[in-house]
Amino acid sequence: MNATVPVAPDSTVELKATDRCDRCGARATTRATMASGLELLFCGHHAREYEAALKDQEFALS
C-alpha cells in the first residue's frame, strides 16, 4: 500500500460514446478544459471550429 497512483491528466482520459458535443450533440471527440476547471466537449467539427478561439482563452485541448 505504499504506491502512489498518479492522477491521470484529462488528456489521457478517453471520451466515452455517451459524451456529447456541447454545441450540436454529436459524439464528442475533443475535451477542452479551462484553467478554472470547466470542461467543454466538442465533436470533430466543432473542435476545429473553436480551436483557435479556445487557445486564445487558455483552454487545454485534448
Ligand SMILES: [Zn+2]
Ligand atoms: Zn459539434
